[in-house]
Amino acid sequence: MEIATVPTAPISGQKPGTSGLRKKTRVFMQAHFLENYVQAIFDGIGGVQGRTLVLGGDGRYFNDRAAQVILRMMAANGAAKAIVGQGAILSTPAASHLIRLRGTDGGLILSASHNPGGEDEDFGLKYNTPNGGPAPEGVTDKIFEATTTITEYRIAVAQDVDLSTPGTRRLGEMEVEVVDPVADYAALMERLFDFEAIRALFAGGFTMRFDAMHAVTGPYAKEILENRLGAAPGTVVNATPLPDFGGGHPDPNPTWAKELFDLLMSADGPDFGAASDGDGDRNMVLGRGAYVSPSDSLAVLTAQATAAPGYREGLKGVARSMPTSAAVDRVAEALGLPCYETPTGWKFFGNLLDAGRATLCGEESFGTGSDHVREKDGLWAVLLWLNVLAARRTSVKALLEEHWRTYGRNYYSRHDYEAVETERANALYDGLRAALPSLPGRQAAGLTVESADEFAYDDPVDGSRSEGQGLRIGFEGGSRVVFRLSGTGTSGATLRVYLEAYETDPARLGRDPAEALADIARAADEIAGIRQHTGREAPDVVT
Numbered sequence: 001m002e003i004a005t006v007p008t009a010p011i012s013g014q015k016p017g018t019s020g021l022r023k024k025t026r027v028f029m030q031a032h033f034l035e036n037y038v039q040a041i042f043d044g045i046g047g048v049q050g051r052t053l054v055l056g057g058d059g060r061y062f063n064d065r066a067a068q069v070i071l072r073m074m075a076a077n078g079a080a081k082a083i084v085g086q087g088a089i090l091s092t093p094a095a096s097h098l099i100r101l102r103g104t105d106g107g108l109i110l111s112a113s114h115n116p117g118g119e120d121e122d123f124g125l126k127y128n129t130p131n132g133g134p135a136p137e138g139v140t141d142k143i144f145e146a147t148t149t150i151t152e153y154r155i156a157v158a159q160d161v162d163l164s165t166p167g168t169r170r171l172g173e174m175e176v177e178v179v180d181p182v183a184d185y186a187a188l189m190e191r192l193f194d195f196e197a198i199r200a201l202f203a204g205g206f207t208m209r210f211d212a213m214h215a216v217t218g219p220y221a222k223e224i225l226e227n228r229l230g231a232a233p234g235t236v237v238n239a240t241p242l243p244d245f246g247g248g249h250p251d252p253n254p255t256w257a258k259e260l261f262d263l264l265m266s267a268d269g270p271d272f273g274a275a276s277d278g279d280g281d282r283n284m285v286l287g288r289g290a291y292v293s294p295s296d297s298l299a300v301l302t303a304q305a306t307a308a309p310g311y312r313e314g315l316k317g318v319a320r321s322m323p324t325s326a327a328v329d330r331v332a333e334a335l336g337l338p339c340y341e342t343p344t345g346w347k348f349f350g351n352l353l354d355a356g357r358a359t360l361c362g363e364e365s366f367g368t369g370s371d372h373v374r375e376k377d378g379l380w381a382v383l384l385w386l387n388v389l390a391a392r393r394t395s396v397k398a399l400l401e402e403h404w405r406t407y408g409r410n411y412y413s414r415h416d417y418e419a420v421e422t423e424r425a426n427a428l429y430d431g432l433r434a435a436l437p438s439l440p441g442r443q444a445a446g447l448t449v450e451s452a453d454e455f456a457y458d459d460p461v462d463g464s465r466s467e468g469q470g471l472r473i474g475f476e477g478g479s480r481v482v483f484r485l486s487g488t489g490t491s492g493a494t495l496r497v498y499l500e501a502y503e504t505d506p507a508r509l510g511r512d513p514a515e516a517l518a519d520i521a522r523a524a525d526e527i528a529g530i531r532q533h534t535g536r537e538a539p540d541v542v543t
């Protein structure tokens, strides 16, 4: 096999964000861009000589081409083996599972998650470590460093590898094993959940709609929900993954999965609704007439997890990202479980899961998961909900209301201001950060600021410290607002404003969150000057 050593120079803008490197697809398709980054990953992790990596992605535009480039570069860099999903497809949680199941040296996942796909949309690539989780900052720093010093990359001169059917092929010295993307993952789900009880639930007339949003979970959901659990044919909609996700925005929230949301809010909708994102790690859960906020979902699942065989022995602990509501904290307290608060980004849960300190984790950004893999897992969350509903013989709405009566309700909402000019967003953020020490005691929209700080995280497992992880303002009475700049956007800056208020009065548990949080939203604007800085009258997305 002929190997080309191609001279190159550093390309700016290759710093990995919250979850790998995400850019416009056309940027990734520029000469040397992908190749530079892949070589930097290899160099940053100490080379791939003799190593085995998992490879797959969410099927978005350029997924197939990028996979072939990566295979040729792995071969040229001396890798022993690649385990690739058929058609270069693997959902993110399935890739995480495969890395762990096969004990590989990690994996490469091609995805920009919930961002739209297509030639004019987004693409991404991330490296996951041998524990199956996104590379921690120590590793991504080395990768970034390598992107700034690169002088050449190695690539095999070869034809495309046939990835269209399972089987073992060779690319020079390297073995390429093409696997069914669904089989191992589905087997894992069968071990964790009471499939018999869920089958009985569907057999009893329980109805569901799962919106795969033309993205990667389609084949997984069809196989598990319809074929194995007996949900009616057609339960899974938009089930064929498309390179442009049907022109949609594959993000499971009330804005982007509006059709599903509206269906579940109608009186004649199905009993249960769910959706997942581009690469299958996010989830949104709905019942008839009930929207489950991701923070509440984590809390309810923590309270009810022992209904599922995989969690029958109880949980070791729980973890949530800082901007996620404290609903799960109340459950953890009641169950006597340790509860950890981490920065945004699933990678921060990795050490807690590896050390056996946490079993369930969740984020407000529609991410829920457990120690079964090292990524969040959309279908897993849906199956745990189904298992709980099957065991408890109740509806989503009734279960939520029971939960709030028991633990109180954390009203919660996130306001996103997208594609704000970077300088304007930075001016807001830096101004607010500078003002933090002066805020306690200040009145805004009838509320009094009690505390104000910038969140930093000391990892209790490896002692590492992560600074600059969001600005928190607490008000008297326990409500709060958090400000962050997104680390996953690809154009301009996205300002996220997270609003939360805790309520225990039984007469005030059924309010509209927008109304319950109106004062806090006004206070947030008064304190940070959101409208003035962004020039926007209202957020672009509210979840």
Ligand code: G6P
Binding pocket: 018, 019, 113, 344, 345, 346, 347, 363, 365, 367, 485, 486, 487, 488, 489, 496
């Ligand atoms: C990705 C990560 C999550 C994170 C989310 C939001 O989905 O996997 O862990 O919560 O991005 O990140 P952002 O920086 O855009 O708020």
Ligand code: ZN
Binding pocket: 092, 112, 113, 114, 277, 278, 279, 280, 281, 282
């Ligand atoms: Zn995702």
